[in-house]
Amino acid sequence: MAADRLPVLIVGDVHGDIQRLFAALKPYPAQDWRTIFLGDLIDFGAFGVGCLRFARDRQNSEVLLGNHEVAMLGALGDPSRVSFWVSIGGQLHDLDELRKDESLQAWMRERPLLLKLDDGTLVQHCGNDDYRMLIADDKADPVSAVNENGRLVLEAGDTHLMWSVMSGKGIFAAQPERLDRWLELTGSRRVVFGHTPHHESKPAHYHGGKAINFDGGLSRAHYRRAQPLGASVGPLPP
Numbered sequence: 001m002a003a004d005r006l007p008v009l010i011v012g013d014v015h016g017d018i019q020r021l022f023a024a025l026k027p028y029p030a031q032d033w034r035t036i037f038l039g040d041l042i043d044f045g046a047f048g049v050g051c052l053r054f055a056r057d058r059q060n061s062e063v064l065l066g067n068h069e070v071a072m073l074g075a076l077g078d079p080s081r082v083s084f085w086v087s088i089g090g091q092l093h094d095l096d097e098l099r100k101d102e103s104l105q106a107w108m109r110e111r112p113l114l115l116k117l118d119d120g121t122l123v124q125h126c127g128n129d130d131y132r133m134l135i136a137d138d139k140a141d142p143v144s145a146v147n148e149n150g151r152l153v154l155e156a157g158d159t160h161l162m163w164s165v166m167s168g169k170g171i172f173a174a175q176p177e178r179l180d181r182w183l184e185l186t187g188s189r190r191v192v193f194g195h196t197p198h199h200e201s202k203p204a205h206y207h208g209g210k211a212i213n214f215d216g217g218l219s220r221a222h223y224r225r226a227q228p229l230g231a232s233v234g235p236l237p238p
Helices: 018-025 048-057 067-077 079-087 092-099 102-109 130-134 142-155 159-165 176-186
Strands: 008-011 034-037 061-063 114-116 121-126 190-194 204-206 211-213 233-235
Touching (some): 008 018, 018 048, 048 102, 067 092, 067 102, 067 159, 079 092, 102 142, 114 142, 130 159, 142 159, 142 176, 176 190
Parallel strands (some): 008 034, 034 061, 121 190, 190 211
Antiparallel strands (some): 114 121, 204 211
């Protein structure tokens, strides 16, 4: 069965906790699900690069770029940015491992920022509309424009701009007007994201389900008390 005909499984921020990631995915065999990782597989936990490789290699899976992957790529290309990356949870052994793996570097730079599903769901890493800064006025398809221009920005090495685009927190939860404008601009009926931790036992729904947050605090290294696995990993609601 083609991956786009499988039910969709969403995986929120992992932050290097590969053990909890494996536990969360155990009920969802790869061959039975189209798995979408929302980014931020790295930092804080000890197995960031391992999580990246696992997500890359999992059958029927797609991986979005998170702001922590952006920061790691910045540290890889510019030694002056290593201290900033470490300050946000970067693990130096992961950077050393990534430096030796050029194919993984290339794969990271090719990750999309946005993914539009056939049912009108827009999938992205963070719950804000600052991605619009990557849309040129003459682009008819804003989702493609964000992905294309994001790759160009990364190729140019401007990870500072990409960090700014992808780091705003809580915008859709707190500002329904901006959410509605973003959905209209992208032609979407709802948006799914991670990035900003919530404290629910299941993915957090805002504004009647027009925005759904899958960052439920999976990583024990990032959060003082790890939340239920089902707060970060689960099927996309119908």
